[in-house]
Amino acid sequence: MDLAQRTQRNPIISPEDVKPSQPGWRVVCVLNPGAFSFNGRIGLLLRVAEQPAIEDDELVAVWRREGKYETLKVNRKELGVDAEDPRLFSYNGQVYLTTISHLRLAWSDNGVDFEVEDSPTLLAETEWESYGIEDPRVSEIDGTYYITYTAVSEAGVAVAMQSTRDWKHFLHHGLILPPHNKDCALFESRVNGKYVCFHRPSGVGGFGGNDIWYAESPDAAHWGNHRCVMRTRPGMWDERRIGAGAAPILTDEGWLEIYHGSDRNARYCLGAVLLDREHPWRVLKRSKAPVMEPVSPYEKEGFFGQVVFTNGHVLRDERILLYYGAADEYVCMAEFSLPDILQSLDES
Numbered sequence: 001m002d003l004a005q006r007t008q009r010n011p012i013i014s015p016e017d018v019k020p021s022q023p024g025w026r027v028v029c030v031l032n033p034g035a036f037s038f039n040g041r042i043g044l045l046l047r048v049a050e051q052p053a054i055e056d057d058e059l060v061a062v063w064r065r066e067g068k069y070e071t072l073k074v075n076r077k078e079l080g081v082d083a084e085d086p087r088l089f090s091y092n093g094q095v096y097l098t099t100i101s102h103l104r105l106a107w108s109d110n111g112v113d114f115e116v117e118d119s120p121t122l123l124a125e126t127e128w129e130s131y132g133i134e135d136p137r138v139s140e141i142d143g144t145y146y147i148t149y150t151a152v153s154e155a156g157v158a159v160a161m162q163s164t165r166d167w168k169h170f171l172h173h174g175l176i177l178p179p180h181n182k183d184c185a186l187f188e189s190r191v192n193g194k195y196v197c198f199h200r201p202s203g204v205g206g207f208g209g210n211d212i213w214y215a216e217s218p219d220a221a222h223w224g225n226h227r228c229v230m231r232t233r234p235g236m237w238d239e240r241r242i243g244a245g246a247a248p249i250l251t252d253e254g255w256l257e258i259y260h261g262s263d264r265n266a267r268y269c270l271g272a273v274l275l276d277r278e279h280p281w282r283v284l285k286r287s288k289a290p291v292m293e294p295v296s297p298y299e300k301e302g303f304f305g306q307v308v309f310t311n312g313h314v315l316r317d318e319r320i321l322l323y324y325g326a327a328d329e330y331v332c333m334a335e336f337s338l339p340d341i342l343q344s345l346d347e348s
C-alpha cells in the first residue's frame, strides 16, 4: 500500500541546487529536512552532506574541531579500509563518516519551489557535533521553534537541541539525550502540563533494539519518565529499526505519528501509528503495511537507495505536506490525506 501522492516536481531539491559551504567542496546529498511555517511561508531546515574533492580511489573523512575542519584521506585499496557502506568507513579501528552534515534553510511560498540559502544556517560547533549535525525536527511551541537533531562525534550519536523565534538567532541547549539516541520529535503542545517527546535509544548487548520511546520534561531540555512506546516487528517491513518522524498530529482520535521503519536489507518505509491523547505512550492502532514505500526511481536509486525517510511535515487543513529524504540524496514532497491515513489504520 502506498497512500502518498508525490509531486510531479520531485525531487524538489537536489545536491546541485545547493552551494557548497567551502570552495573546492562538493555537496553529496541534501536530505531529511525539518519543516515548519513561518511568516506565511514554508521553511525547510535541510541536512546538507558535503565532502572535500577527492580522487576516485580515495575516501575522505571530515570533522570539525573548534571551528576548523580537519580531513583524513585514505586510499580505498589501503589495508584496513572497509567501505561497503557509502555512508561510513572504518580505518584503524575508528569509524568515520564519508560526509559531514550541516543544516541550511530553504524557503517557499507554494510548498514545492524552494529557494535554498547560500550558506549554512547551523554548523557543527560543540565537541559532541564534530562529525556533523543531521536530521533536524522542528516543533513550534508558543512561538518558539525547537530544533532537535542528531549530533555525531567520536563519542557517539546523540540528540542536541537549539531554539529560535526568528530563524536568525539561535540558542544552543547542548545535548538533551546522550548516545546512542536519535529521532527525537517534540510534540507541539504540552500534554498534562509537560513537554513530551518521542526518541529512539539503541540497545546494546542483546537487550533492547531500535525502538520508539517517550519522555516528559518541565522545560524541553531535561527529560525523564521514559517509557517504551513501540518496538520493531520481527518478519515485517519495520523489523530492524523504527524512529519517529516529525511532531505528531493531534486528531479527534488521538495523536497520529508517521514513523520510519527499516528491514534487514536496510529498506526504509514509512508507517503510521495512533496514540492515546492523554497517554501518548499507549498505542491505539498501528499500520500493518507501510503508508509509503520507496517505489519511484529517485527513491530506489541514489547515495543510499531504497529509502524514504521523513522528519518534517506541514499541515494544510486535512492534507499533510510531507517532506522526505529519498535515497539519502534528494529532498522530495508528497501529500497525504489525514482521513485516508486514519482510515487505513482502521482497516489494518
Ligand code: MAN
Pocket (backbone or CB within 6 Å): 087, 088, 097, 134, 150, 152, 157
Ligand atoms: C547512519 C546514517 C548516516 C548518518 C549516521 C550517523 O549511518 O543515518 O546517514 O550519518 O547514521 O548519524
